[in-house]
Amino acid sequence: MRRRIGATAVRALPVLWPLALAVLMLGGALLPGYVLTYDMVWVPDLTLRGDFLGLGSSLPRAVPSDLVVAVLDEVVPGMVLQKAVLLGTLVLAGAGAWRMVPGGSVLGGLAASTLYVWNPFVVERLVIGHWPLLMTYAALPWIHLCARRVVSDGRAWPGLVLWLAFASLSPVGGLVAGGLAVVGVAASGRGAWRPAAWTMCAVAAVNAPWAVAGVLHGSGSLSDPAAVRLFSAQGEGVLPAWAAVLGLGGIWNAEVVPGSRTTWVAVVALVLVLTTCAVGLGPWRRLTSRADRRALAIPALIGLVLALAGAAVPGTVGWLVEQVPGAGLARDGTRFVALVAPLQAVLLGLGVSRVVDLVPVRALGLTLGTVLVLSPVTLMPDAVAGVSGRLGAVGFPMEYADARGALSASQRAGHTGDVLVLPFTSYRRPEWNDGRRTLDPLGRYLPVDYLASDTLVVSGVTIPGEDLRAQRVASALGSLEGVELEHALSGEGIGWVVLDSEASQALVAAGADDTRYGLDPVLAQARVLHDGKTMTLWELPRQGAASPRGSLGIPARVVLGLAWLAAAVALSGAVLVRGRRAWDTSRQMHRSR
Amino acid sequence: MQGMIGGIAAVFVGLVLAGLTTVGVVSTVSSAPSQPDQAVVDYGTNQ
Numbered sequence: 001m002r003r004r005i006g007a008t009a010v011r012a013l014p015v016l017w018p019l020a021l022a023v024l025m026l027g028g029a030l031l032p033g034y035v036l037t038y039d040m041v042w043v044p045d046l047t048l049r050g051d052f053l054g055l056g057s058s059l060p061r062a063v064p065s066d067l068v069v070a071v072l073d074e075v076v077p078g079m080v081l082q083k084a085v086l087l088g089t090l091v092l093a094g095a096g097a098w099r100m101v102p103g104g105s106v107l108g109g110l111a112a113s114t115l116y117v118w119n120p121f122v123v124e125r126l127v128i129g130h131w132p133l134l135m136t137y138a139a140l141p142w143i144h145l146c147a148r149r150v151v152s153d154g155r156a157w158p159g160l161v162l163w164l165a166f167a168s169l170s171p172v173g174g175l176v177a178g179g180l181a182v183v184g185v186a187a188s189g190r191g192a193w194r195p196a197a198w199t200m201c202a203v204a205a206v207n208a209p210w211a212v213a214g215v216l217h218g219s220g221s222l223s224d225p226a227a228v229r230l231f232s233a234q235g236e237g238v239l240p241a242w243a244a245v246l247g248l249g250g251i252w253n254a255e256v257v258p259g260s261r262t263t264w265v266a267v268v269a270l271v272l273v274l275t276t277c278a279v280g281l282g283p284w285r286r287l288t289s290r291a292d293r294r295a296l297a298i299p300a301l302i303g304l305v306l307a308l309a310g311a312a313v314p315g316t317v318g319w320l321v322e323q324v325p326g327a328g329l330a331r332d333g334t335r336f337v338a339l340v341a342p343l344q345a346v347l348l349g350l351g352v353s354r355v356v357d358l359v360p361v362r363a364l365g366l367t368l369g370t371v372l373v374l375s376p377v378t379l380m381p382d383a384v385a386g387v388s389g390r391l392g393a394v395g396f397p398m399e400y401a402d403a404r405g406a407l408s409a410s411q412r413a414g415h416t417g418d419v420l421v422l423p424f425t426s427y428r429r430p431e432w433n434d435g436r437r438t439l440d441p442l443g444r445y446l447p448v449d450y451l452a453s454d455t456l457v458v459s460g461v462t463i464p465g466e467d468l469r470a471q472r473v474a475s476a477l478g479s480l481e482g483v484e485l486e487h488a489l490s491g492e493g494i495g496w497v498v499l500d501s502e503a504s505q506a507l508v509a510a511g512a513d514d515t516r517y518g519l520d521p522v523l524a525q526a527r528v529l530h531d532g533k534t535m536t537l538w539e540l541p542r543q544g545a546a547s548p549r550g551s552l553g554i555p556a557r558v559v560l561g562l563a564w565l566a567a568a569v570a571l572s573g574a575v576l577v578r579g580r581r582a583w584d585t586s587r588q589m590h591r592s593r
Numbered sequence: 594m595q596g597m598i599g600g601i602a603a604v605f606v607g608l609v610l611a612g613l614t615t616v617g618v619v620s621t622v623s624s625a626p627s628q629p630d631q632a633v634v635d636y637g638t639n640q
Contacts, residue, residue, distance in 0.1 A: 038636075038637070128637075230639055231639075234639050252637070252639045253636070253637035253638065253639065254637070254638050254639055254640065255637045255638055256637065259622040259623075260618060260621075260622045263621050263622060264621070265618050265621060265622070362596075362599070362600070362603070363599045363600070363602065363603035364603070365603075366600055366603035366604055366607065367603045367604070367606045367607040367610070368607070369607065370603070370604050370606075370607025370608060370610075370611065371607045371610050371611055371614075374607070374608070374611040375611075375614075377611075377615070378611045378612075378614040378615045378618065379614070379618060380618075381615045381618050381619050381622070382619070382622055425634050426634075426636065427633075427634065427635070427636055428633075429633055437635075437636075437637075456636045457632070457634045457635045457636060458635065458636050458637060458638065458639060459635070459637075459638045459639055459640050460632065460635070506633050507633060507634065510632060510633045510634075512632065512633060512634050
């Protein structure tokens, strides 16, 4: 009986261990409320809208993640869904890393799982709010395992396609996951060309929605080359950029870097991890095939090159993002560090097992093993409790619901158009969010398509956005008022204007009172639908122009529809085959009883 | 049985050492300079 309980505990450990780490890291973020941090904005009910399909005038950066959330939160409340995504992502990541370690050593699995969950990449991307990229990251070990199986076992196909779909909720996520999958299959050699081609087809299908939407935006998918240097890999404390990237850090935004990464502790952590990984090289060569090793090493090398390209050759990368549509995806290069982590986790796991075996006294070996397994946590302890309070759950002010209700009533009365969100800046630091920086949540909270600024300011340097419609509206806000402004806005398909007074006052107080921000718009004939303490909502008079200039025409919409269809066919095919197999297996088990 | 007790003791010692490391790192991190406050419109800083 005791032996059976022990065996069950060991079987559950690959899930329980990362679960414990995830709870420790997320801390207050798991309490009731919404976590709003930088690019992570969740609302109670994200309404399905055309922009989520890629039909809007801005680049489809949140296609298809917004659509998936909008559909799922019809079934599960947004707050619960966010907790499930954050927690589930970390658990899947840790469990996958455990499974990748060959040899079946518990200590090895624990070490790999700990490093894969508790590292600068996860912490920094969590704080900056790149949750779709973290989903990609969580799927990488599973994609690797499936990709290595499909050549010899066709039953792994549905699993591979489903993991690819799970990982491809953002453009960079799709590229990272697709790259790992294709290399993982092609690593088997010449005989694997057919499965590799099919893998490419699956990658193309699940990524088609954002890729096609991006292509249809034409020149809008070109980026400002000056931004490359701003978003390139940065050093952390005493670590130069290349060393920070080797330690799975190096994000461009110093604000989201944990304090422990800026001290000598980061050097100790890097040396310890790399040394242990070096010890793991021997067992890795012994326990795995050459193809298995290539499947992890090649993507890791590509990840390192892409992560450091912006810092090493900013001129070349700048030329690419300016000339080649879509190359702007390489701008924030450290996102590709995700490809390095699976290799490091496997090597660390094997290295820890080897170190424990090498110590002649078993008790001493176990002590050392325990210290090594926990070293990612002990050397970055400020990642606990919601990354030392940087992640916290808050509630939206009541006025958000009031404004949403007023806009919905106006919509039901037949008014149409998009809502313009003012001030026309991208990020806010609301007091009700405990002063944490967040992408403006107002547009997502309201139930219609919205136009917000896509201009970014990094260290005081302004990076123009790609949305031409947003540029025209900013110009109108800066030069027009009254009826003329209303006419100009209506001509851009704007039906409502909403002003966040708290954000507006904060900008004025900070001296950032550019007229193009629309801090105090003069709207002569607009009807006030809501006028509260922190928010004002206007309904613009009807001008007869509800379709925004720059929105996609019918042929483009058909092409985009086909892209969504390709993704849906790939996904539903994989679900059907997987479901059918599960059904057959359960029937066979039932009969055998 | 003896081996099991020895193993548990070894893991316990490892946990104590890890705890001590954490305390040391926390005291180092708390004395590190904090980030300067950034402008309200900024997405972040790379300085």
